Amino acid sequence: MIENRPWLAVLSHLVLLVGVAVIVLPIWITFVASTHPGEVLMQAPIPMWPGDKFLENYALVLGAGVEDAGGVPVGVMLLNSLIMALSITFGKIAISIIAAYAIVYFEFPFRMFCFWIIFITLMLPVEVRILPTFAVVANLEMLNTYAGLSVPLIASATATFLFRQFFLTVPEELCEAARIDGAGPFKFFIDILLPLSRTNMAALFVILFIYGWNQYLWPLLVTTDESYYTIVMGIQRMVNVSEQLPVWNLVMATTILAMLPPVIVVVGMQKLFVKGLVEVEK
Amino acid sequence: MHKKVIFRHRWLPYALLFPQLAITIVFFIWPASQALYQSVLLEDAFGLSSKFVALENFIALFEDPHYLGSFKVTIVFSVAVAFLSMGFSLLLAVMADRVIKGSMAYKTLLIWPYAIAPAVSGVLWFFMFNPTVGINAWLLRQMGYDWNHYLDGGDALLLIIIASAWQQISYNFLFFLAGLQAIPRSLIEAAAIDGASPMKRFWTIIFPLLSPTTFFLLVVNIVYAFFGTFGVVHATTDGGPYGATSILVYKVFNDGFVGLDLGGSAAQSVILMAIVIGLTVVQFRYVERQVEY
Numbered sequence: 001m002i003e004n005r006p007w008l009a010v011l012s013h014l015v016l017l018v019g020v021a022v023i024v025l026p027i028w029i030t031f032v033a034s035t036h037p038g039e040v041l042m043q044a045p046i047p048m049w050p051g052d053k054f055l056e057n058y059a060l061v062l063g064a065g066v067e068d069a070g071g072v073p074v075g076v077m078l079l080n081s082l083i084m085a086l087s088i089t090f091g092k093i094a095i096s097i098i099a100a101y102a103i104v105y106f107e108f109p110f111r112m113f114c115f116w117i118i119f120i121t122l123m124l125p126v127e128v129r130i131l132p133t134f135a136v137v138a139n140l141e142m143l144n145t146y147a148g149l150s151v152p153l154i155a156s157a158t159a160t161f162l163f164r165q166f167f168l169t170v171p172e173e174l175c176e177a178a179r180i181d182g183a184g185p186f187k188f189f190i191d192i193l194l195p196l197s198r199t200n201m202a203a204l205f206v207i208l209f210i211y212g213w214n215q216y217l218w219p220l221l222v223t224t225d226e227s228y229y230t231i232v233m234g235i236q237r238m239v240n241v242s243e244q245l246p247v248w249n250l251v252m253a254t255t256i257l258a259m260l261p262p263v264i265v266v267v268g269m270q271k272l273f274v275k276g277l278v279e280v281e282k
Numbered sequence: 283m284h285k286k287v288i289f290r291h292r293w294l295p296y297a298l299l300f301p302q303l304a305i306t307i308v309f310f311i312w313p314a315s316q317a318l319y320q321s322v323l324l325e326d327a328f329g330l331s332s333k334f335v336a337l338e339n340f341i342a343l344f345e346d347p348h349y350l351g352s353f354k355v356t357i358v359f360s361v362a363v364a365f366l367s368m369g370f371s372l373l374l375a376v377m378a379d380r381v382i383k384g385s386m387a388y389k390t391l392l393i394w395p396y397a398i399a400p401a402v403s404g405v406l407w408f409f410m411f412n413p414t415v416g417i418n419a420w421l422l423r424q425m426g427y428d429w430n431h432y433l434d435g436g437d438a439l440l441l442i443i444i445a446s447a448w449q450q451i452s453y454n455f456l457f458f459l460a461g462l463q464a465i466p467r468s469l470i471e472a473a474a475i476d477g478a479s480p481m482k483r484f485w486t487i488i489f490p491l492l493s494p495t496t497f498f499l500l501v502v503n504i505v506y507a508f509f510g511t512f513g514v515v516h517a518t519t520d521g522g523p524y525g526a527t528s529i530l531v532y533k534v535f536n537d538g539f540v541g542l543d544l545g546g547s548a549a550q551s552v553i554l555m556a557i558v559i560g561l562t563v564v565q566f567r568y569v570e571r572q573v574e575y
Contacts, residue, residue: 008480012377013384019374020391021452026406029417033409045420051459095301102298107288114299121310123562127509127531128554131538132313132320150308155302185289214399216513217535232399234515239405248415255405262397270390274456277396 002053022148034058035167041248049116057253064177077231081151082261084230087150088212100163101189105175122157126218134221144225153218158280159204166278167193168199198273203276206269210262231258302516314555320548339549348525349533349550356529359443360507367447368499371454376484378455379462389459400445401513407445407520411437431519435526438519442527445518446511454499460493462488501565508557530554 029048033041036051038151061074102108103115126133133152142148145191178188219230235258238251266273324335343349361528378388410418411431419429431438451468465488473483489496512531515521521536523530529538538547 005480009381012380015373016381017378019370019377019451020388022370022448023395024409026448029407029410041415043415046415046417048417059457095305098298099302102295105289106295106298107290108295111295114303117306117311118302121306122360123559124310124314124555125509125558127512127534128551128558129310129313129317130535130551132316132545132551133309134539136309136313151305155305155310160302185291185294188289207477210397214397214401216401216516220516221539232401232513235405236401236513239408239517240520245473248409248412249406252409255402259398262399263394266366266394266397267390270393273393273396277453277456278460 028251030255033248034248034250034256038109038247038249053249057249058257059192061250061257069194072229072234073220074224074231074234074257077229077234078257078261080146080228081230081232081258083146084149084219085209085212085217085261087146088153088215089205089208091150091207092156093204095154096159097163097197097201098196100167101193102165103160104167105185105188113117118135118155118157118160120157121155126153130221132215137222143222145230146228147226148222149219149230150212152214153215157206161199162204162279163197166197170196183265199272199275200279202269203272203279205276205277206265207274207280213262317548317551317555321552323548324545335545339545340553343549343553347530351525351527352530352533353526355439355527356508359439359446359511359527359529361505361509363442363446363450363507364500364503365495366443367450368454368458368496368503370447370450370456370477372496374451375455375458375462376488378459392455393452395449396456398449399513400449400511401517403449404442404445404514404518407448411441417529431523433523435523438523438527442511442514442519445514446507449514450506451504454503457495457499458492461492465491498565501561505558505561505565508561509554 007104029046032050033046034057035045035054039054040051062078063075098117103111126256137143137148137152140148142151156213161228174192175188178192183191214232215230216233217235219228220236223233231254235251235254238254239246321339322334322336324333324338343396366500374392378385378392381388408431410416411429413419413430415431416429421428429437431441469487469491470483473487475476508529509531511529512535513526515529515532516535519527521532530550531554534550537543537550541547
């Protein structure tokens with residue numbers, strides 16, 4: 001605080017409270033809607049306080065699913081999302097860390113060329129090459145498989161950069177000492193570099209898990225079989241039901257379930273999340 | 283760019299790079315080159331034959347009022363999302379930087395929309411603005427405005443702008459806060475001693491010093507609005523009514539998968555690639571410049 005201006009402090013808190021309200025109210029309204037019986041949500045104004053159907057609604061969507069969405073139980077979609085998010089996260093971390101290791105610690109022909117090929121992926125998000133990528137996955141017969149959901153999203157320039165950046169800060173003496181003691185490239189990587197990278201991997205885990213969980217367009221393209229639907233893209237089927245009103249209480253229960261896992265990760269690992277976010281963008 | 287102490291090994295570095303490179307080539311570079319290739323071909327309706335048409339697909343696109351309309355919608359949309367989200371986040375960050383008590387609590391409460399998928403954010407706001415049951419639509423009706431994003435293109439566009447901007451608030455907030463905390467206190471204290479009011483200090487010292495962060499976020503937000511908001515549109519308005527919310531990434535999907543226009547979709551892909559490459563270059567130029575000083 002530079003100078004004492006009480007009215008300014010009050011104003012600051014007021015503005016922040018408005019900000020918090022803007023962030024929290026939509027979630028609150030969603031949560032409230034998910035705890036009421038369907039009839040209450042047929043006409044505005046809808047209640048602002050939770051109802052008594054919390055357990056029933058959530059049990060219904062988790063176990064049986066909403067019939068108009070083809071009746072896929074949300075439990076199945078949650079599991080699919082989890083499998084996809086974790087495969088993407090671990091896949092990205094694994095292939096990026098070894099690629100960065102090769103680029104930083106080895107001298108070999110075409111090193112810069114390989115680096116640039118990886119770099120290019122930054123410029124080609126799925127959204128700009130939808131059809132041909134879909135064709136590749138279809139030709140490899142990976143539609144409606146977990147591999148099809150995750151493998152094409154595993155390549156990552158940002159994770160490779162992050163590890164490269166981190167390896168460059170590891171003191172040279174460490175590698176020198178390891179080599180004098182007779183450690184080969186495998187031993188050095190597993191016994192020294194991997195343990196040192198633990199914090200970076202954890203920070204990256206948070207960011208990548210959210211990225212993987214929140215994928216929308218890709219699962220929409222590669223899954224036609226309902227048993228492979230992920231929850232984030234599955235909601236859309238419940239909202240856009242043809243010729244009738246969406247079953248709002250169940251849709252909102254599904255929405256809450258869809259946002260819960262990544263929100264828990266962010267709030268639970270806040271420090272790592274902020275670190276990961278800042279590092280990835282550097 | 284690499285270590286002085288290095289390993290030499292004939293095949294190990296290639297083996298280490300293999301998974302990353304294989305996936306990149308199969309799922310990134312090959313499809314992108316296919317898009318380039320298809321964009322200069324015209325396929326017949328049955329997909330049996332195709333002929334080389336040079337830039338005809340592109341010319342057709344830029345003569346198509348729907349595509350030009352989509353371009354216009356995308357620009358309005360991304361500018362609105364960037365300004366709305368960044369403006370609001372900057373205000374919150376400046377206030378959070380000022381308060382002493384409870385700043386951690388505010389931070390925790392403000393960061394978690396980052397974890398919410400754009401599509402889910404779209405559904406939240408879609409529900410709140412739903413003409414029959416939505417609380418916001420109801421409030422607007424009490425004030426005499428008949429909100430209906432199913433029929434009114436302006437309402438629909440505003441809906442996806444709000445949903446997209448809301449999802450991005452926490453990201454912008456975190457970076458603005460980090461930027462503000464990096465400004466030396468002594469500068470602000472000196473200005474305060476010279477009698478500059480908080481408002482004046484903000485516009486003459488804080489805001490200019492924050493400009494690298496602002497510029498970085500501007501690029502990130504534009505990229506987000508262009509490429510990250512497909513879910514918002516697809517889950518809510520489906521590009522409608524009458525194309526009012528058909529942003530470019532939605533159109534490339536719709537023309538390719540629903541309309542099955544291969545050449546046109548590929549040409550759109552190529553244009554989008556050019557836009558991403560342009561934005562990425564701008565971003566990296568800026569990053570390099572920042573590293574220098």
